[in-house]
Amino acid sequence: MELADVKRDIKRADLLQMYYYLRLTRALEDRVTALYRQGRIVGGCYTSHGMEAIAVGYASALERDDVIAPFHRDMGAFLIRGFTPGEVLAQYLGKRTGPTKGKDGNVHMGDLKRGVIGFVSHLADNLPVATGVALAFKIRGESRVAFAGTGDGGTSRGDFHEAMNFAAVRKLPVVFFCNNNQYAYSTPQRLQMAISDVVERAKAYGMPGQIVDGNDVAAVYLASKHAIAKARAGEGPTFLEFKTMRMHGHSEHDPAKYVPRELLEEWMTRDPILKAERLLMQLGYGDEVYFHEIGERTKKEIEAGVEFAEKSPLPEGKEVLEGVFATESEVES
Amino acid sequence: MTTATAASEVSYLEAISQALDEEMTRDERVFLLGEDIGIYGGAFRITEGFLQKYGEWRVLDTPLAESGFVGAAIGAAMMGMRPVVEMQFADFISCAFDQITEVAAKNHYRWGAAVPMVIRAPFGGGVHGGPFHSECPEGWFFHSPGLKLVAPSTPYDAKGLLKAAIRDPNPVIYFEHKYLYRRVKAVLPQEDYIVPIGKADIKRPGNDLSIITYGAMVHLALEAAQMLTNEGIDVEVVDLRTLIPLDKETVYGSVRKTSKVILLHEDNKTGGVGAEIAALLAEECFDSLDGPIIRIAPPDTPVPFSTPLEEFFLPKTADIISAARRLAAY
Numbered sequence: 001m002e003l004a005d006v007k008r009d010i011k012r013a014d015l016l017q018m019y020y021y022l023r024l025t026r027a028l029e030d031r032v033t034a035l036y037r038q039g040r041i042v043g044g045c046y047t048s049h050g051m052e053a054i055a056v057g058y059a060s061a062l063e064r065d066d067v068i069a070p071f072h073r074d075m076g077a078f079l080i081r082g083f084t085p086g087e088v089l090a091q092y093l094g095k096r097t098g099p100t101k102g103k104d105g106n107v108h109m110g111d112l113k114r115g116v117i118g119f120v121s122h123l124a125d126n127l128p129v130a131t132g133v134a135l136a137f138k139i140r141g142e143s144r145v146a147f148a149g150t151g152d153g154g155t156s157r158g159d160f161h162e163a164m165n166f167a168a169v170r171k172l173p174v175v176f177f178c179n180n181n182q183y184a185y186s187t188p189q190r191l192q193m194a195i196s197d198v199v200e201r202a203k204a205y206g207m208p209g210q211i212v213d214g215n216d217v218a219a220v221y222l223a224s225k226h227a228i229a230k231a232r233a234g235e236g237p238t239f240l241e242f243k244t245m246r247m248h249g250h251s252e253h254d255p256a257k258y259v260p261r262e263l264l265e266e267w268m269t270r271d272p273i274l275k276a277e278r279l280l281m282q283l284g285y286g287d288e289v290y291f292h293e294i295g296e297r298t299k300k301e302i303e304a305g306v307e308f309a310e311k312s313p314l315p316e317g318k319e320v321l322e323g324v325f326a327t328e329s330e331v332e333s
Numbered sequence: 334m335t336t337a338t339a340a341s342e343v344s345y346l347e348a349i350s351q352a353l354d355e356e357m358t359r360d361e362r363v364f365l366l367g368e369d370i371g372i373y374g375g376a377f378r379i380t381e382g383f384l385q386k387y388g389e390w391r392v393l394d395t396p397l398a399e400s401g402f403v404g405a406a407i408g409a410a411m412m413g414m415r416p417v418v419e420m421q422f423a424d425f426i427s428c429a430f431d432q433i434t435e436v437a438a439k440n441h442y443r444w445g446a447a448v449p450m451v452i453r454a455p456f457g458g459g460v461h462g463g464p465f466h467s468e469c470p471e472g473w474f475f476h477s478p479g480l481k482l483v484a485p486s487t488p489y490d491a492k493g494l495l496k497a498a499i500r501d502p503n504p505v506i507y508f509e510h511k512y513l514y515r516r517v518k519a520v521l522p523q524e525d526y527i528v529p530i531g532k533a534d535i536k537r538p539g540n541d542l543s544i545i546t547y548g549a550m551v552h553l554a555l556e557a558a559q560m561l562t563n564e565g566i567d568v569e570v571v572d573l574r575t576l577i578p579l580d581k582e583t584v585y586g587s588v589r590k591t592s593k594v595i596l597l598h599e600d601n602k603t604g605g606v607g608a609e610i611a612a613l614l615a616e617e618c619f620d621s622l623d624g625p626i627i628r629i630a631p632p633d634t635p636v637p638f639s640t641p642l643e644e645f646f647l648p649k650t651a652d653i654i655s656a657a658r659r660l661a662a663y
Contacts, residue, residue: 162398
């Protein structure tokens, strides 16, 4: 990213807010990892460690009434949409105060009121869904955009292709992204596809695509902003490939010994938080003291969240029977 | 089967078309998507003229990608629209299985997002469709919590249930029987009406034996019931109309009255709707039963193409009559 471009195209307050959310995401997920290692969280723990800039960047670029269908390593998008650390931790702990009231765990959460589509483990399932969200906007003539993504592995699924194709044919207001962190669980990209850049896939649908440094929050923000503006203007969908690296295992149980150590060491130097700090210092927007203050602030917020989550009640067993069907009053209007 | 053609009568197919048209006029959130439904008017011509009347954003010809357009319907439904998806044939619903069972069926339970949508699935055999154009796939979805399943047998029910399905806040799969499209006709009320989801209908009252069925088999049961009057066997025909949620009260009520039961369906036998009802009756109506619970259903094979094979495959009135005679001995 050219410094002059960032200075011209991103407001100082917006960039500082993105930095805050990078730190909040890291602090929250580090706490989740610690709780997992202490045995206080059971089940999956899919963190975005080292990839935080993607969700923070794109979610910051969206308007409030746009709708996001996040990938499972997009914690920053949830936080920006107003999911509190307490709610997220309650979700991880299976508490009734979590967004799914214990019905589902970890990042499998959503809330239509906050414009977040609940994640489905079957990767790429939410891409057709986001296409339909955009279709509703288009039919009603609303100036809203859907933003949806999956990982490098998820782009192998038919749903990815069916969504990209339908959205392109109908020029729907949706932006697709791939969070390319080079591994789908243990499978490296070379065994996933015969191309080195996922963005190649966009061409087949007549869709513009762009490769973006996924560890540079400013780059993610600007590329997203541009694609969102095009979608909103009726120019149809764009595909963004955010290049990044998964720094932890697939889930926290996985030591990821299949990833070469040198690769991780190389990507450690590109850590999105370090990168953002260098940028803020170059722009004169922040210094070590400021970074430390933000660190303390986010730590406090996380600890308050842990307290909220731990004090929250577990659901009662019989609540399993609630909510299989919706009532008329629950339909979005 | 009614074959009269008075001017005021409408076919099962026309009843479906009327329901779609009236709901689209009544509620601008209702829109249609599927393969060949716009320019061509649908493989069975149910949406003929709809594109001209409602435009290309309410009648969408989609790419040939069932998972993609069912997913799109789910997304639009969550945004407050009322999509009605047409599967060209119910058989192709397998391509969208994941979206239906994992996304549509679970979204409300998992995170409170209502998915008010309808998937129309033209199902059933007797039309020389072969293994990929004759299936009865309701069994797959009968076992997936979060979905409602309906299967009308008459023009009245076809229209009323489709309207109810469109107005329901949940994902509903509407199994419409291809064999009935142009074969059954009826005079329908002029005014707006619905047939409530979850209510079975006694199509023929009787005292000696209950046949519990749905879809095209309702007509087979009625034919057999008529023939059995000659033998002094008074048959009650219960048309389930809705498979999920099942109207257990009506089913149990009928069986408690007659004490004998035949479960009849066109889906193959193992693990079908009849198997579940048989288990329910064994649990809940054991004391009322005076004979074995008999299932009449096709064998566990794909639906065959060639006429003698398909005739062998499908249940026949003779199967019902012989089962009724067997039960009469108890």
